[in-house]
Amino acid sequence: MPRHKWQKVLYKDQGVPDNYVDETFLGELKNKVTTYKLPYVILESGVVTQQISSICLFVVLFIYMEQDLLSPESLLYMNAALSLLGYVAYDSIDRGQDRKESGRSRWDDVKSTAIFVAFSYGLSPILKTLTDTISTDTIYAMTVFMLLGNLLFHDYVTTETRARRPVSLNASIFASVCLASRLPSTLHAFATVTVAMQLFALWPELRRKLKVHFPGTQIPLTVSSALAALCALISVSHVGAIIFILIHLAITFLVPVCLIRLQLFKNNIHGPWDEAVIQH
Amino acid sequence: MMRVFFPDYAVSAKSGLCIGWVDHQTHTICVLAVVHLPVDPFEIRRQLKFIAAFCPLYLQMMTSIRHQPLTILGPLTYLRDPDRIKIQQLCQQVSQDLCLELTRPDLYSLPTCTLYKDGQALMQDHHFILYNQRKIYACCLPGRNDATDTPSNSETTTDQYSPTACGDSGCGTDQYGRTVLKIETVLSIIQGGVRQLWTLTDWDISSDVKRKSNKSSVIHWIVSFFVSVLVSMATVSLLPFRSDFCCRLSRSSVFQRVLRFTQTGCQIQAKYNHLQELLDAHSADGSDIHRVRRQGAEQTESQTRCEYLRTRNLWTYLLIDMLVGVLLMWWIQRNNWPDAWAEWIISSATTTAGSLQTLLQWLMGAPAGLKLNSALAHFLGQFFLYHVYLWIGYLSIIQPVLGWAIWCMSLTGCLGVSVILAVASDTVSMLTFHVYCFYVYAARIYRLQLTGLLALWRLFRGKKWNVLRKRIDTCNYDVDQLFIGTLLFTVLLFLLPTTMLFYAVFTMHRLAVIFLEGVLTKTIDLLKWLPVYSILLWLTGSDVLMSGVYFDLLQQPGEGCPRALVMQVQHMSLYDVLLLSYNSSKKSSTQPELSASRNPVISLALDLLTGCLIYPWSLAQNKT
Numbered sequence: 020m021p022r023h024k025w026q027k028v029l030y031k032d033q034g035v036p037d038n039y040v041d042e043t044f045l046g047e048l049k050n051k052v053t054t055y056k057l058p059y060v061i062l063e064s065g066v067v068t069q070q071i072s073s074i075c076l077f078v079v080l081f082i083y084m085e086q087d088l089l090s091p092e093s094l095l096y097m098n099a100a101l102s103l104l105g106y107v108a109y110d111s112i113d114r115g116q117d118r119k120e121s122g123r124s125r126w127d128d129v130k131s132t133a134i135f136v137a138f139s140y141g142l143s144p145i146l147k148t149l150t151d152t153i154s155t156d157t158i159y160a161m162t163v164f165m166l167l168g169n170l171l172f173h174d175y176v177t178t179e180t181r182a183r184r185p186v187s188l189n190a191s192i193f194a195s196v197c198l199a200s201r202l203p204s205t206l207h208a209f210a211t212v213t214v215a216m217q218l219f220a221l222w223p224e225l226r227r228k229l230k231v232h233f234p235g236t237q238i239p240l241t242v243s244s245a246l247a248a249l250c251a252l253i254s255v256s257h258v259g260a261i262i263f264i265l266i267h268l269a270i271t272f273l274v275p276v277c278l279i280r281l282q283l284f285k286n287n288i289h290g291p292w293d294e295a296v297i298q299h
Numbered sequence: 300m301m302r303v304f305f306p307d308y309a310v311s312a313k314s315g316l317c318i319g320w321v322d323h324q325t326h327t328i329c330v331l332a333v334v335h336l337p338v339d340p341f342e343i344r345r346q347l348k349f350i351a352a353f354c355p356l357y358l359q360m361m362t363s364i365r366h367q368p369l370t371i372l373g374p375l376t377y378l379r380d381p382d383r384i385k386i387q388q389l390c391q392q393v394s395q396d397l398c399l400e401l402t403r404p405d406l407y408s409l410p411t412c413t414l415y416k417d418g419q420a421l422m423q424d425h426h427f428i429l430y431n432q433r434k435i436y437a438c439c440l441p442g443r444n445d446a447t448d449t450p451s452n453s454e455t456t457t458d459q460y461s462p463t464a465c466g467d468s469g470c471g472t473d474q475y476g477r478t479v480l481k482i483e484t485v486l487s488i489i490q491g492g493v494r495q496l497w498t499l500t501d502w503d504i505s506s507d508v509k510r511k512s513n514k515s516s517v518i519h520w521i522v523s524f525f526v527s528v529l530v531s532m533a534t535v536s537l538l539p540f541r542s543d544f545c546c547r548l549s550r551s552s553v554f555q556r557v558l559r560f561t562q563t564g565c566q567i568q569a570k571y572n573h574l575q576e577l578l579d580a581h582s583a584d585g586s587d588i589h590r591v592r593r594q595g596a597e598q599t600e601s602q603t604r605c606e607y608l609r610t611r612n613l614w615t616y617l618l619i620d621m622l623v624g625v626l627l628m629w630w631i632q633r634n635n636w637p638d639a640w641a642e643w644i645i646s647s648a649t650t651t652a653g654s655l656q657t658l659l660q661w662l663m664g665a666p667a668g669l670k671l672n673s674a675l676a677h678f679l680g681q682f683f684l685y686h687v688y689l690w691i692g693y694l695s696i697i698q699p700v701l702g703w704a705i706w707c708m709s710l711t712g713c714l715g716v717s718v719i720l721a722v723a724s725d726t727v728s729m730l731t732f733h734v735y736c737f738y739v740y741a742a743r744i745y746r747l748q749l750t751g752l753l754a755l756w757r758l759f760r761g762k763k764w765n766v767l768r769k770r771i772d773t774c775n776y777d778v779d780q781l782f783i784g785t786l787l788f789t790v791l792l793f794l795l796p797t798t799m800l801f802y803a804v805f806t807m808h809r810l811a812v813i814f815l816e817g818v819l820t821k822t823i824d825l826l827k828w829l830p831v832y833s834i835l836l837w838l839t840g841s842d843v844l845m846s847g848v849y850f851d852l853l854q855q856p857g858e859g860c861p862r863a864l865v866m867q868v869q870h871m872s873l874y875d876v877l878l879l880s881y882n883s884s885k886k887s888s889t890q891p892e893l894s895a896s897r898n899p900v901i902s903l904a905l906d907l908l909t910g911c912l913i914y915p916w917s918l919a920q921n922k923t
Contacts, residue, residue, distance in 0.1 A: 131777070134779050135779055138783050138786060139786070142786055142790065146789075146790070148672070148673075148674050149672065149794070150793055152665070152671060152673060153670050185758075185759075185760075185776055185781050186759070186760060186761060188778070188781055188785075189758075189760075189784075189785040192781075192782060192785040192786065192789070193785060193788075196785075196786065196789040197789075212786075216782065220778050220782070
C-alpha cells in the first residue's frame with residue numbers, strides 16, 4: 020500500500036516499477052461517448068428530406084418544360100422573383116452580420132449575378148447542341164447518377180458559409196447541362212441551368228442560415244418542402260409520388276429508429292489514452 | 300606453376316639463344332624469338348637494354364603491371380647438336396640469371412624445359428604453351444574497355460581442359476594469392492615484343508613475323524590503293540571548304556540550325572566531318588595521330604588497332620556510298636526517271652488530296668456510328684477542307700518544275716547514296732507538309748482541351764494545383780467560379796470525342812509519314828554503321844578479328860615432360876564483329892550521349908496520348 024496517492028505523472032519517483040498500472044487507471048474508461056435521442060435524429064433527418072425534395076422539384080420542373088406545360092419565360096420570371104425574395108430574406112435573417120464578416124459588398128453580389136446570367140445565357144446555344152447526338156437514355160442515366168452524387172456529397176452538417184464542399188453543386192450543374200439539350204429551345208436550356216443554380220446553390224444556403232438562426236423553422240420548412248415536392252410529383256406520376264412518400268417515411272422514421280436500436284450494440288472504448296481530437 | 304609461352308615455329312628451329320620476357324611474380328615466361336649461332340650475346344644484351352631505355356614506356360604500358368624489358372632467357376638446343384656445348388657456354392657467359400633451358404630429343408619434337416632461378420635449377424612444375432606468333436601478332440584485341448561485351452571469351456577453353464588448369468595458365472587466378480595475369484596482357488606483350496625485336500636486324504633471328512609482313516593480304520592492298528586515290532580526291536574537294544569564309548559561316552549558329560533542320564544538311568555535314576577526320580588520320584601516321592589526339596590518355600595496342608579498323612571501315616563506307624550513289628544517279632538519268640516520277644508524285648498527291656477530302660466529309664457526318672458533336676465536327680471539317688484546297692493549289696504550282704527538281708536532286712548522287720536518301724526523306728516531308736499541318740492543328744486543339752479538362756476536373760472536385768508546392772491542394776471556390784468552371788468542364792467533356800477523333804485520324808497520317816522517313820533515315824544509318832571492311836576480314840577468316848584464345852591439350856603430363864598446350868586464336872562471331880565496330884564508331888562520334896532513361900515506346904505512347912507534338916528527330920533521339 021503506497022503511502023501517497025498514485026498520480027499519473029512521469030516526473031515523480033513514486034516508488035513503483037515502470038510498467039505499474041494503478042487501479043484508478045480504468046476508472047476513466049468510457050464507452051458510448053455520443054448517444055442520440057430519437058426526436059433529435061428525426062428532426063435532423065429533415066435536411067435530407069429537404070434536399071431530396073429539391074431534387075424532385077428540379078426533375079418535375081424539367082418534365083413540365085419538356086411536356087410544354089410550363090413556358091421557360093414564366094419559369095424565369097418566377098425564378099427572378101423568388102431569388103429576390105430569398106436574397107432579402109438571406110440578409111435580413113441575421114441583419115447583415117454574415118455579410119460584414121465575409122466582407123462581401125452588394126456590388127460583388129451584382130457582379131456574381133451578372134457573370135452567372137451572362138455565361139449561362141451566352142453558353143446556352145452551345146449547351147443546347149452539346150449533347151444533341153447522344154441518345155436520350157444515356158443522358159437520363161448520366162443525370163440520375165449526377166443527381167445521386169449531389170444527394171450523396173451534399174454538405175448536411177456544416178453551418179459555416181465559407182467551407183463548403185463543391186462536388187455536389189458541380190454534379191447538379193452537370194446534370195442540368197445534360198438535361199438542357201433535351202429541351203426544344205435555347206431559352207429552355209437557360210431556364211434549366213438557372214433553376215438548377217437556384218435549387219442547388221442558393222436554396223441550401225438560405226436553409227442553412229435559417230437552421231442556424233431560427234431552429235424552430237425546421238419542421239415547417241421540411242414539411243412544406245416535402246409537400247410541395249409531393250404535389251408536383253402527383254401531377255406527373257402517381258407511382259413516383261407513392262415511392263416518394265415511402266422514401267420520406269423511411270428516412271424520417273424508419274432509419275432513425277434503426278439507428279437508435281443499433282446504438283445498443285455500439286461498444287467503442289474511449290479513455291485518456293485516446294489521441295487528441297480537435298474540436299470545431 | 301610456371302607458364303612458358305613458346306612460339307610453335309621455334310620447335311623446329313635451329314639451336315640458339317631464346318629471347319623473351321620473364322616475370323617471376325606472375326609466373327610467366329614468354330619466349331619470343333631464337334637467335335642463331337653466329338652471335339655476340341653481349342651485343343644483343345646491350346641492344347635489348349638500349350631498346351628498353353629508348354622506349355621504356357612501351358612495355359610498361361602494354362603490361363600495365365610493371366616494366367620488364369626483354370632479356371636473353373636461355374639456350375634452346377637438341378641432344379645431338381654439335382653446337383650444344385658452345386651455346387650453353389655462351390649463355391653462361393652472358394648472364395648469371397638464366398631462367399630456362401630448353402632441350403629437345405631431336406630437331407622436330409617438343410623441348411623439355413628446365414627452369415632456373417638465381418642459377419639454381421627449380422624443381423617446379425610448369426605448363427608448356429605453344430602459340431602461333433603470326434596469328435597472335437595479327438589479331439586485334441578487344442581492348443579492356445571493349446571487353447565488357449566479350450569478357451568471358453578470353454577464358455574460353457575446350458572441354459578437354461579442366462577449369463582449374465585454365466585458371467592457372469589462362470587468365471590468371473589469385474586463389475593462391477598470386478598476381479593476376481590477364482591473357483590480354485600476354486598477348487600484348489607478344490605483340491609489343493615482336494615489334495621491338497625488329498630492331499635487331501644484324502642477327503640471324505628466327506622470328507615468325509617479319510616486318511610489314513602483316514600487310515600482305517589482298518584486301519588490304521586493294522583498300523590501300525583506293526585509300527590513296529580517295530585521299531587525293533578528298534583533299535582537292537575539301538579545298539574550297541577550308542577558306543576563311545566557310546569557316547566563319549560554319550561557326551554561326553543560324554547556319555548550324557539550318558543544316559540540322561534538314562536531313563540533307565545533316566548528311567552533308569556528317570560526310571564533311573568524316574572526310575576531315577580521315578584526312579587528319581591519314582596525314583599523320585596512323586597510331587601517332589591518335590596518341591597526339593588523346594593527350595596523356597593511355598593508348599593501348601588494342602585501342603590503336605580498333606582505331607585502325609574504324610578508319611578502314613569509314614573509308615570503305617565512303618567509297619561504297621559514293622560508288623552506289625553514282626550508279627544510282629546514272630541509272631536514274633539514263634532511264635529518264637525524273638519525268639516519270641514527277642508525274643507519279645503529282646498524281647498520287649492529287650489522289651491523296653482527294654481521299655483526304657472524302658475522309659473529312661466522312662468525319663463531318665457520323666463516322667463509324669460515333670456520336671460526335673455535329674456542329675464542332677462540321678466546323679473542324681470545313682477548316683481542314685480549306686487546307687486541302689490550298690494544298691491542291693500548291694500542287695498545281697509546283698507541277699511544271701517538279702521533274703526538273705527531281706533531276707537536280709538525282710545529281711546529289713555524286714555525294715553518295717546516303718545524300719540521295721536524305722534528299723528523298725526531305726522531299727517526303729515537304730510533300731506531306733499538309734499532313735503535318737493537320738496534325739499540328741489537331742494536336743494543339745486536343746492538348747488545349749485535355750489540359751483544360753484536367754484543371755477543371757480538379758475544380759470539379761474542389762481542388763487546385765498548388766504551383767509553389769507542386770501538389771494538389773483543397774481550395775474554397777466561390778459559387779460563380781464553380782458554376783463557370785463546371786459549365787466549361789461539361790462543354791469540354793462533351794466536345795472531347797470529336798476533337799479526339801480528328802486528332803487520332805491525323806496522328807495516324809503523321810505516323811505513317813514518320814515511319815516512311817524513319818525507314819529512309821535508318822537505311823542511311825545502317826549504311827554508316829555497317830563495317831564493310833570488318834565484314835570482309837571476317838569473311839576471309841582473317842586473324843585480325845580475334846575474340847580470345849582457347850587452349851588445346853597437346854600432351855598429358857608424364858615422366859619428365861610437362862603438360863603441353865596449344866594456344867589457339869578464337870575467331871570472332873559476326874555479331875561480335877558488328878558490335879566491336881559499332882562500339883568503336885559510337886565512341887568516336889561527336890554526337891552527345893543521350894540518356895535513354897525512359898522507355899522510348901512508353902514515352903512515345905504518352906506523347907501521343909497527351910497530344911505532345913512528335914517529330915522524327917525526337918523519335919530518333921529516343922531510339923539511340
